[in-house]
Every structure is written in C-alpha cells, then in structure tokens.
Amino acid sequence: MQDSLRSRILRKLDTLSDERGYQVLDYVEFLETKYAERPAAPANVFQRFADTVEDSLRAGRVSATAVAETMGLLNKAMGVLSGVAAAGKSVASDVMGAAARTASRAVSDRRDDQSAAPPADPPPADAPPPPASGDTGEAAREPAA
Numbered sequence: 001m002q003d004s005l006r007s008r009i010l011r012k013l014d015t016l017s018d019e020r021g022y023q024v025l026d027y028v029e030f031l032e033t034k035y036a037e038r039p040a041a042p043a044n045v046f047q048r049f050a051d052t053v054e055d056s057l058r059a060g061r062v063s064a065t066a067v068a069e070t071m072g073l074l075n076k077a078m079g080v081l082s083g084v085a086a087a088g089k090s091v092a093s094d095v096m097g098a099a100a101r102t103a104s105r106a107v108s109d110r111r112d113d114q115s116a117a118p119p120a121d122p123p124p125a126d127a128p129p130p131p132a133s134g135d136t137g138e139a140a141r142e143p144a145a
Helices: 004-015 018-035 046-057 064-117
Strands: none
Touching: 018 064, 046 064
C-alpha cells in the first residue's frame, strides 16, 4: 500500500470512536482473508499475546472503552518486557563475546608456549639404548639359575 493512501486511511480512522475502530478492524481482517496479495508480517510473541487478549475481551462483549484501556496498559507492559528482553540479549551477547575472546587468548597462549620451548636434544651417539619395556636393568640380564 502506498504511503499517501496509508496516511489518508489513518487520518480517517483517527476521527472514529473505539467501537467503530473495532468494526473497521474486523472488516480489514475480512478483506485480508479474501484479497491479501502477500502474507502479513509475522507478529512477535508479545504482539500475538496482546492480539489474543484483545480478541478474547471483544468476544466476551467487554465495552470498547474497557478493551482500549486494557490494551493500553498491556502495551505499556509489553514495552517494559521488550526492554528487559533486549537488555538480556545484550548481556548474553557480551558474555558470549568475552568467553570467545578468553578461549581465543588461551589457544594463542598455548601455541606461543609450544613454539617458545627449545627442541629436545637428541641423545649422544655413544649413549646406551634405553631399556626395553619390562627390562629392569642388569639384574634382568643375568641368566636364571
């Protein structure tokens, strides 16, 4: 929908009472089911919850004024919860970033330690070979009596 048409509709809606606004909403939802050219943008969890509450209140024949007041309070609460959720995501991403940086530093430090260690010297050419597995030295080389 073009912006000028959307603005014109909103100006007309602003003049209507809440009761008439809900009638318009019902009609728009009907038109959407019949003629929508594309699916509606998915609502977030908070918005779906608010829509369900609003529909339940309207189905219970609660007055439009009471529904509007309830939805105003619910929208304020959703704003607070959205802020808390955003703060939680921010803290979680900061923690994950710090953990990733710490792990990266640990791997880098290990590599630096391994490359800084001097290479092991080979044994001198005249050194005796190391004992074989299970060989305890001279006593084991003597024949059994």
